[in-house]
Amino acid sequence: MLKQGNKVVVVGAGQVGATTAYTLLLSGLVSELVLLDVNEKKVRGEVLDLSHGIPLCPPADIKAGSYEDCRQADMVILTAGANQRPGETRMDLTRKNAQVFASIVPQVMRYAGPNVILLVVTNPVDVLTYLTWKLSGLPKNQVLGSGTVLDTSRLRYLLSTHTGVDARNIHTYVLGEHGDTELPALSLTSIAGMSMDEYCSLCRNCQGSLHQKVADEFDEKVRRAAYAIIEGKGATYYAVALAVRRIVEAILRDEQSILTVSSLLEGEYGLQGLCLSLPCVLGGRGVERLLPIHLSPEEEGQLRASAAAIQQAIQGLDMAL
Numbered sequence: 001m002l003k004q005g006n007k008v009v010v011v012g013a014g015q016v017g018a019t020t021a022y023t024l025l026l027s028g029l030v031s032e033l034v035l036l037d038v039n040e041k042k043v044r045g046e047v048l049d050l051s052h053g054i055p056l057c058p059p060a061d062i063k064a065g066s067y068e069d070c071r072q073a074d075m076v077i078l079t080a081g082a083n084q085r086p087g088e089t090r091m092d093l094t095r096k097n098a099q100v101f102a103s104i105v106p107q108v109m110r111y112a113g114p115n116v117i118l119l120v121v122t123n124p125v126d127v128l129t130y131l132t133w134k135l136s137g138l139p140k141n142q143v144l145g146s147g148t149v150l151d152t153s154r155l156r157y158l159l160s161t162h163t164g165v166d167a168r169n170i171h172t173y174v175l176g177e178h179g180d181t182e183l184p185a186l187s188l189t190s191i192a193g194m195s196m197d198e199y200c201s202l203c204r205n206c207q208g209s210l211h212q213k214v215a216d217e218f219d220e221k222v223r224r225a226a227y228a229i230i231e232g233k234g235a236t237y238y239a240v241a242l243a244v245r246r247i248v249e250a251i252l253r254d255e256q257s258i259l260t261v262s263s264l265l266e267g268e269y270g271l272q273g274l275c276l277s278l279p280c281v282l283g284g285r286g287v288e289r290l291l292p293i294h295l296s297p298e299e300e301g302q303l304r305a306s307a308a309a310i311q312q313a314i315q316g317l318d319m320a321l
Helices: 013-027 040-051 088-113 123-134 149-163 196-203 211-225 227-232 238-252 297-320
Strands: 007-011 032-036 061-064 076-078 117-120 143-145 256-260 260-266 272-277 280-283 287-292
Touching: 007 088, 013 032, 013 238, 032 040, 040 061, 061 238, 061 256, 076 088, 076 238, 076 256, 088 123, 088 297, 117 123, 117 238, 123 143, 123 256, 123 272, 123 297, 143 287, 149 211, 149 238, 238 256, 238 280, 260 287, 272 297, 280 297
Parallel strands: 007 032, 007 076, 032 061, 076 117, 117 143
Antiparallel strands: 143 260, 256 280, 260 272, 280 287
16 A cells, blocks of 8 residues: 655656656655756756646655755665667676766765665666665665566567457566566466467467567567667667556555566575566565576576676676776
């Protein structure tokens, strides 16, 4: 149930940060929203624009603020940093955005209370979630990344457009890195409670296998979707902001919902000392718990390869900072 007086701070007033603020205002989830950025002129303009729509939204206060406004915040959403450019991978952003976070996180924690939940959205999100956890000193459940919530939505959309079934009746996960090594958990995918093979045997609308369909199109339509969007319009922000809104909703409403956020692993699947996305139960304390899932041997191998890519980036980060 949504508690009264939710305060959320968004650090970074770029396209992702500003669009996140917009989706949160529309949602009615927050009563107080603070937007801050090093570009004070930009953030004042964004806040003025957003504030003119408040009479058309659920009641809320929005203002341009400073790190001091992290006091009594329920959540701080970190979207600041360099954007991915055409031709760049998310991992290419590691060093420059790690330096940004090395400055931001201590300033947030100087004013935020011990119960604040930090949500990392900036890429590479898994590496920066790990760095944020280390810099913040918070318990692991209170630091999470947006992870593969968006990627999972993309996979559900792909399945929905092929089958003609409402995406809300399709359950699946994209796991691992939010990036080039992510993997679809097809062994866990269900449509109206049926496995993909069961659904295919009943549907008969095409001559192909749904497994093969996803395998053929996953790379282009899910894993590399961001590259196509960036090539076309320079940045991704609408669907990212909607994914962030969904995460915030699950936490502020204490929903105990299952979302594939990025969180710290401590021995799960033999992995530790890194953050990546697995199905997590989200509630009022942040990541309430990671769910044990049973992947196929091939999927487990892909998950370990994804973890290795993240671990390598973290090790390079430790040497650079």
